[in-house]
Amino acid sequence: MTTTLCRLSSVLLATALLTSHALAQNEAPKEVVPTTVPGSTATPEASTPELTLEQCIQRALARNFDLEIGRFNPLIAKDAIDVARGGYEPVLTSSGVHGKTTSRVAGTSSTVSDLRIGVSQDLYTGTTVSASSSLDRSKLNPLLLQNPNPAYDADVTLSVRQSLLRGFGTAVNRANLNRAKIGLDRANLDYKATALDIIQATEFAYFDLTFAREQLKVRQFSLELANTLFDEAKSRESVGTAIQLDVLQSEVGVANARRNLILAEQSVKDRQDALLALIGQFELDAPVGTVRFAETPTTLPVFASSLNLAKQNQPDYLSSIAAIEQLKLDLRIAKDNVKPDLTVGGAVGLGSSDTNTGRGAIGNALDRDRHSWQVDFAFSYPLGNVSNRARYRQSLSTLSREEIRLRLIEQNIEVQVRAAVRSVETNLESVRIAALASQLSQRQYEAEKSRFEAGRSTSRIVLEAQDDLEINRVSELQAQAALHSAIAALHRIEGSSLQRYSITLP
Template sequence: MFRRLLPLALLAPLSAFAQSQPAPVPVPTPLTPAPVVVTPTPAVPALTLEECVARALDKNFDLQLQQFSTQNARDEIIAADAIYDPTLFSTAALAGRKDNTTGTETTTQQQSASVGVRQFLSSGALASVSTGLFRSKERPYTAPPLFNPVYNSDVSLSITQPLLQGFGVTINRAAIQRARLGVTRANYDFKAVVLAVIRNVESAYYTLAFAREQLAVRKFSLEVAQTLLDENKARLNTGVATNLEVLQSEVGVANARRDLLLADQSVSDSEDALLRLIGRFEFSTRPGLVSLSDQPVPTVSFDRSYALALANAPDYAANKIVAEQLKLDLAVAKNNRLPSVDLGAAVGYNGEDRDTARSAFNSATSGDTYNWQVDVTLSIPWGLRAGRARYRQALTNLNRQETFIQQIDQSLLVQVRSAVRAVDTNRETVAVSALATELSQKQFETEKARYEAGLSTYRFVEDSRQDLDTARVNELLARVNLRIALAELARLEGTSLDRYQVKLEQ
């Protein structure tokens, strides 16, 4: 109360002095803060949030980088399955021998060629079919040139089947199944990036809207400060105001200009942040007009949001896929603890002729001469320590992953709880801050009217103006925080895809 009475006592003599002067004090037109609305103009088209999301999904670098990982995962299936593709092989050889142990020098020349195909089977077996042609000739060195070539040919089939280690379709196709799970995991990772990009675009869009509206607030504040400065200068000329009040007004204008510069910088930074998400080096053109959404805020529920998060959260689903891959690794490691026992079988047909290679080959295919073989090979590493250690590692990795999934579940629960609280809190904050803005605006108008009537000081007017600026910025910030909280909750729930009609490859 004393603070109010003291300025009045000081201003009373000045008011009497002003009334004695012939020239009346000019009364400026009251300046009432107008609502901060970014009005679209024909020259600057509006930029909707939906358009920003569509551009981000088309040009965002994070999405493009993740697509490379997805493509690699698809190629991994082909690489894993290619082990069961047939493999063609061929061999050609030329050999010679000279023997002089009997006193007669003898030379032997040998030529051979073979071709065949081998293939791994899902059971772990290796099957091979081949045919070959062998030609040899021998002649004494001192004898007349007498060539005696001999042609041999064969057609053979062999197969080797593991009986313990490496036996079974599940074990041998584990790499293929793991690669297929890897594609599913990559798709979940891509979904996570899409949800994050949508959330980041929403946040950047609302942040830009806030920055621009804050800039409008700062511009209006500068206009108010400049008007008050002009009024005080006019009062100083008539002897009503003091040099101190004019100096305070000039400081108020300087502070308002500083705030305007900072707000303009914030707008430029926010524009670059949005352009970085929705384009590629497209910083020469400023984004169009953006606005804060006025859509009704839906009622949120933790139980519903948590259920959606468990069903749609890509990180949670991707780590469950990792657990499935580790189960395959565990099965392979368990099989590798066994000794290696391989059953082999082979059959071949042979032919020989001294005239032509064709005759030798026809003789082989006639089936008159053949041979066969059955064998069993046993291999046991001493103590089987490596296989057992690998099995324990695979089991530990699986247990660790299952524990990590539980940790993700807990983290998801906490994040959903926090997001739901953020929506509820910011909804109430918007309502409270709107009332605070209305109150601050009325207080400013009242204080300015009192000042113009000589019942207050400039200091009180400046304080009320700053309070009004703070209230209006806080209201804008509360609205932005509410929309960002809704965007974060939608990311956790995975509902952003439905909102923007985004269809992902399964």
């Protein structure tokens, strides 16, 4: 503390001497202004254009690794819908066989060829429809007069099978497809949540860099004052108006100011890298233009409006609701599996034979040369049905658990919105108070400086005023950064960042 007081006292003395010298020559007193130290990153080069927050967000949404990875999830979920539809697509089947049987005892041989083509489809009602046609050719050697040789048999068959208990109705059979569609909605919501997180992280990084650069300017100004104090101390020592201890204290003050400047430069570079990592890929050496805080809002957020926006737009909340809808579908399937499996079916067929060609056999079959029909049923039920009943209870418990968790999420959202609104209100008031404190400390410093120049104050008092001025300047910057971060956090909870920046996700 003693070193700091001595340093600031010497600065004031140097300022007073400069002022007196200027007045003696009828010149305006020269103010000590901050300048950029060589190698400093306080201010970007003049050729570098300004980098706005909107530009950063656009670049982040286009080049960020996390968002680029997240783009695949909706594509995967979209293909899952086609996978779910696959079980209800028409299936074309074809089979063929050719064989020969020889009997050494009878001295005969027979050749048989069979070709069958069919198509079947499962419907969402639990119905299976199929149609098939076959052509058989048989030949016996040697020829037996009582059998045509060769012989052709053809048939056309249409069959229908319907589930009456398990798997009956569109609600059950479309459950997997509907689940996949909800999965696509959830994937899009998760992608939106990732985008909102990246927007918030970009806003935080942008405001952190803005604060770091503004703080660096304050450190540069302090170094300028420390150098001026050191030069003045050496001059006063040479004329005998100061002792060597004053020079040493001034030199320590320069070293401390330079250390603070180096730390501030490191902070700027670290926060610049953090911003570049969010808005680009392997572009850490890219220049970053001028950054600045946004205008301070003049209106306070309204809790009811923010809560309504959060429930309408919050991806995590909407995804939880969609997850419950998926669990309801799972419960419906589990409940259906508890039922016995009972199906009934029926088939009608037309057939014919011909001794000349297969085409003739098929033609005769279509002319109803021979016809047939059948009905059948199948029933199965596991005794006890323990596993299916257990799966149903599991689905029911899982659904109940997630419904309670949704209520917890609703309460957490309300708590988060309340805290975010209060944070904006508090930080807005903090900015106003910090600005007043900075203005007051500026006036106090100027007043004490004028009193010191008139010989009515001491260097220690002026030094304390200088210390308060620097502290309040940094506090004002911190308050501004905290306010903008609080606003960004509120927008993330509301899920409204995309609308505020007019962003449409693919």
